[in-house]
Amino acid sequence: MFDEKELMFQVKAGQLDKLATLFENNKVQLFNYFIRTGNNRALSEDLVQETFMRVLAYRTSFSGSSTFKSWMYGIARNTVAEHYRKNKNQVLNCDMDDEELTNEQTLCEEFEDDQRSNIFNKSLASISPEDREIIMLSRFQQLNYQEISTLLDCNLNTLKSRMRNAVSKLQMSYQKLVGEVN
C-alpha cells in the first residue's frame, strides 16, 4: 500500500506524476462522497476533477500535519461549498430521490435487508447536511476521528458530541420512517 502523505510530498516537490497514484487511490471514494451528499453523477465527476485540480494548485500548502485524505476532503468540502455559492439556484440532490420509499414495498423477510438499507439511506438523507456529513465521513469515507476533527476544525470531544447528536437524530428519523412504512 502506498504512503499517501509521502506521495503528496513528492507531488509538492515537483513529481507531478505521483498525483496519478493519489487520484487512482481516491477517485471512486471521492466520487461516491459527492454522490452521497446529493449531487448527480455529472456534477460529482466535475467536483472530483475540480478537487484534484485544487490539490495540484495548492500542493505547496500541504504541510503533512494531517493525513492526505483529511486534507483532500477539506478541499473537496470547500469545492462543493463554493460551487453552491456560485450557483445559488441549483438545488442539492437528484440521485437521492432514488432512495424514496414506496409504500407498495412489502416487508417480507426476503426484502427485509433491502428495506432496512433503504430506510437507513432515506433517514440519512432526511437529517441536516452537517449531521449527515459527520456520519458519512466516518461510516462511508472511513476517516478516523483524528482526521475528521482536523477536517472540521474541532477538538475530539466536540466531535464525539456532534457524532452522538447526529446518530441520535438519524435514529429518530429511522424510527419515524419505520412507523410510516408499518
Next chain:
Amino acid sequence: MNNQKIIDWKIASLADNDDSELSEELQRYLAKNNQLQEELLFIEQFWTNESKPLVMPSDKLDANFYQMLSRAQSAEQQTSLQQNNHHSSVQEQPLSLLDKVKRWLMPTPIAQFATLTFVFVLGFNLNQGPNNDKTSADLSVLQQDISSLTTVLAMSMLQKDSASERLSGVAYSRQTDLSNPLLVEQLIALLARDKSTSVRLAIINSLGELKSFGSSEQQLFTLATKEENLLVQIELCRLLLNYGSVEIKKLLTEQVNQQFLKPEVQEFIKAQSLASYI
C-alpha cells in the same frame, strides 16, 4: 453521563477508532438499561448494514484528469526551464579569481572530472585492445539482457490493479521497442479490456512505434470498429490510418461508406483521408 460514554464507545469501536473493552461498571449499567441497548443495536445495525455498492465514475473523469495532469506537467517543465535559464544568466556574472579557484576545489567538479577521466581512460583502453569485436559483442549481449529485463518489468506492471502502475508498464514497454511478440499481444489484450481510458490511449500511442502490425492488424481493426469509447475509437482509427496496410485502410473507408461507425468517427476518417490526398 454513562449513556454518553457508552454511545461514544460503541460508535468509536464500530468506526475502528477504539478497540478497548467496556468497563465492568458500564457493562452492568448497560445490562439494566433496555432503551440504551436498543440505541446501541440501532447504531450497530446502521454501521454494519451492507451499504450500496460504490458507484463507478465514467471514463470521462479519467480522460479529463490525465489531460489536466499532462498540461500541468508541461507547464511545470517550462517553468523549471525558464528558472534554469534565469539561474545560468545570474551565474554568468564575472567571478573573482579566488571564487574560481574555490569553485574548482569543490567536491562536485572534482568528482565530475574524475568520472570523465575514468570513462575516457576506459574507452581508450577498450578501443586499443585487440579483442575489439569481442567487446562489442559483449555490449550487444548486455543491451539484450537489459531489453529482456525491461520487457519482463513491463509485462509485470501491465498486470497491476492500479491504472497508474499499468501506465508505467506501457511506458516501460515503449523502451523495449516492442520487439517481443508476447508483450505486443499483452498490450493488445489490455487495450481490449482495460477500464482506464488513459491506459488504453497510452497503449495505442505505443503501438504506433511498431509501424507495421502484422498478424495483429485484423484484431486492431475489429477493436476499432467495435469500440464504444469515442476517444479510443478515433485514436484506433488514427493508428490504423497512419500505420495500417492499404487493405485495412480500404476496409475502414468501407465502414465509413456503409455508415457502420459513429458519425464523429466517420467525420474523422473522412477528414484524415482528405488530408492524406492533399
